[in-house]
Amino acid sequence: MSLELLFAIIVIGLLILGLLYLYVDNKEQNEAGTKKDLKSLLPKKRNLKQDFGIFSLKSYTKFQDVPFLKGYVRTIRKRLETVNKYDEYKLRRETMKIVFTALGISTFILFICALFNQSIIFLALIFLAIVFINGILVDSFVNRLEDRLLHQFKDFLADIRHHYQQNRMIDESVYEASLLAPYEMKLQADTIYEIVTSTDPQQTLREYESVAPNRFLRAFASICVLVLEKGDVQNEKGSAFLEGLTMLTQEVNTEILHRGKLSYILKGLGVVSVVPIFFTFPIKKWATTYLPAMNDFYGSQIGLIAQVILYLTILIAYLLIRKMREINDSKYLVKTNRKVWSERVYNIKPIQYVVDLLTPNYYDKAGFRLTQLIKDANSPIKIEWLYTQRLVTAVLTFFLMLGLFLYSHHITIKSALYNPTTNILMGKMTEEEKIEAEEITTFDRKAILHFKEVKDKKYEDVEQYISKNVKETEVKKISDRVYKKMQKVDNSYFKWWELLIAFLISVIGYQIPIWILMFQARLRKMDMEEEVNQFYTIINVISHFESISTENVLEWMERFAVIFKEPLKDTLLNFDSSPELALKDLKETVSFPSFNRIVDRLYLAATRISVQEAFDDINLDKQFYIEQRNRHNEHVLKEKADWGYIIGLAPLYTIIFLYLVFPMLYISLMYMDNVFNNLNNI
Incomplete structure (x- = not known):
């Protein structure tokens, strides 16, 4: 048995022993408790779910003492804190569930690979691939929780509509619907109920806006407070509150469909972009075993360059695919709380x-x-x-x-x-x-x-x-x-033209930050039109209230915004001093024609006419906006699908060409050259 295999078995054995120690220590502490009054409150027989919950809490505390695991657990915890308002017990249990699943899959993959190849370099590359896969697993777990909350919120809106049609009271409708809501949605429903029953709903609403998991819940809470303060307005279509619920339901359905389609078209591409790492050494070993001449290629300078190109392709493809898969609200928010x-x-x-x-x-x-x-x-x-x-x-x-x-x-x-x-x-x-x-x-x-x-x-x-x-x-x-x-x-010494090549490639590296910004701007532009259409839908609902001002419209847009959130927030801060100047600055800051048309209407509403008059043609063009929005969403999904397949499969094509086809051509040409030289010498 080789030293590397022995080392891998020892590491995995220590990890298993550590988990067993945590489990045994947990059972001993529970059995040897000194507080009989607390012990008597526990059920005599715990089921597997209760055992896992207690084990998760103990493990969470133990992991805080391990430097690497401490940071890993905190990272996952922060991701979950943005998804829902969990209590501490639930948050720790969900965090450790993801940690155990991700570490278990990662350890299993590392163990299987270590059985077949004990090379330190190979195991290091496998560890890098596991880090990539680990990020994909965490993203999938978090996205699943976000999707679950959206589906529950859609059902919650249906319950709100039913109870409001019965009693015409916001607070009672929220309370009755919260009793039927699942756990994740009930946490949000209880918070919204506290808002509508508080003595200062506006202040409580502002506090909730900073912790709400998505823009739909922020919009719903805002609609409840608006109707609670100004009363429900009856228009030609009926209740403005019910129309707002219809708008929210349509937006949630659109979001659910968009997330589902995006997840489907990019499904597996993140893993596919990483999988070639697992086949680099097996392909090399097979080629050098059954094609002995391939040793000359893999041991040459051009062979090393081919390997570097392959690993760079894998890294870039993984980062781009993961960026394209981001579907949460925080993907476009500027992170100003940490120093760049x-x-x-x-x-x-x-x-x-x-x-x-x-x-x-x-x-x-x-x-x-x-x-x-x-x-x-x-x-x-x-x-x-x-x-x-x-x-x-x-x-x-x-x-x-x-x-x-x-x-x-x-x-x-x-x-x-x-x-x-x-x-x-x-x-x-x-x-x-x-x-x-x-x-x-x-x-x-x-x-x-x-x-x-x-x-x-x-x-x-x-x-x-x-x-x-x-x-x-x-x-x-x-x-x-x-x-x-x-x-x-x-001839294997550093040459002057290699210095020139290094300089030319550094010039390319000098442009990489610009290219990254261009890629981010392109992805952002794909979703800008979608958000502008959402603004029109919101304005169509709130414009029925006669006392709505331009500032109120900006506040609603800021609550529902993701891409344009920061510019709208700056505009609201400067609006009281000079509305005209604040709107002009907003138009100069955001260079997007569709959004600027809304700003032009708001400028008229702030200076000459009312909000209702500025947006009186929305209903006339409503069907056009819906068709335009559906067509835009299809176009964006198709473009992401095309780019996703190209980027995701690029590492696979690269490993086939650079690790198999190109080496065979290279060796064939070299041997043909030797054959011709031998014929010439005869």
Whole structure:
């Protein structure tokens, strides 16, 4: 048994023993409790669910003492805190359920892979793939909880409609519907009931808006408070509150369908983009076993470059697919509560001096375009921080390329000196052939090392040295082989054109932060039209209330917004000082025509006419907006599906071409060249 396999078994055994220890420790503490009054309250026989709940709470506490697991548990807990208003017990239990599932699957995959290959490099790559898969698993668990809450909210709205039609009272309807709601929805329903029954509903509503898991619940709570304060309005279609419930139900149904279709079209692509990592070493082992000549490719400089391209493709595809799969409300919110790493780097004086020299002026054409790109991507950075990212990326890319070239020369020398030498192109080598290949390699290595200190190596000297150790009929053939290896070793040094290539690739790296912003802006633009259509739906409902002002409309838009939330929030902060100036700034900040048309209407409502008059044609164009919205959603899903399949399957195509097809072509061409050279020498 190899050392690596023994190490893997020990690690997995320790993990299993640790889990068993937690379970036994939990049972002993429960059995040896000192408080008899508390012990008497517990049921005599606990079921499996209760045992798991207690075990989860104990494990949660134990995991807080382990550095790596502590951060991992906290990350999952924060994700769950944004999904629903769980109590502490439920939050810890759900967190540990995800942790146990993810770690269990990860440990199982690592154990299975360790049984087949105990190479440290292979296990490190498998660990990297497991980290990627772990992120996909956590996303799927969280998305499932969000979907469950949306489905429960849809049923909750139906119950609200039924009870409101009976008693025409908001608070009683919410209370009656909460009694029938499942656990997740009941937590939100109880909070909304506290809002509508509080002495200051507006203040309680503002507190709820900061913790509400999605925009639909925020909108529902806002509608309840609006009707509670201003009374229900009867229009030609009936109750404005019931019309608002209809609007919310339509929006929730649209969201559920959109999330379901997006999840379906991108289903499995995240895993597919990572799977090629598991096949890199098996493919390499199969190729070198049944195609011995492939050792020359995998041990060459071009083989190393092919591996680097493959792993970069896998990493980029995984990140892009995961970004495309994001369907929660927080994906577009600017995270200003943490310091961006580029800001810290920029504050270093020497780097700040260099960055300031590279950064264009804000009022230049280039500066304006970059500022607009940052706004379109909704990124929380400044131009100076963007250029800091570009500079750091370029420098890191440059030195990584230098290291790659130096390492490629190292493995080229190692391949020439130690790789088995054989003329067999296809077929598995027998033990005798392997021994013969090793003996040939040992002989060639001694000859190469013999001439290591000789500066001016001549073919005649090599031929003379070889003739002393082999038969005269083999001298020419062996001398050609040794001299060719010798030239390969001598040519494995850092060259000037490699420095030029490293510089050119660093120029490409200099553009990577810009490309990332462009990709984020493109994804964001796909969902902008959808959000603008949602604004029209909201305005159509609240415009029935006569006392609604322009500021009220902006507040409702901000509550329901995801992409435009930050600009709307800034507008509301400046609205009291100058409504006209605040709306002009909003129009300049957001460069999206459909949204700007709403801003133009709000500007008229703030200066000349009422809100009802500004949006009096919404009902006339309602059917058009619905058709336009459905067509836009289909277009967005189709575009994401097309790009998703291209990006998700790119690693699979790359491993097939760079790890199988291209090596075969490379080796075939090399052997054909040798054959032609031998024919010319005859």
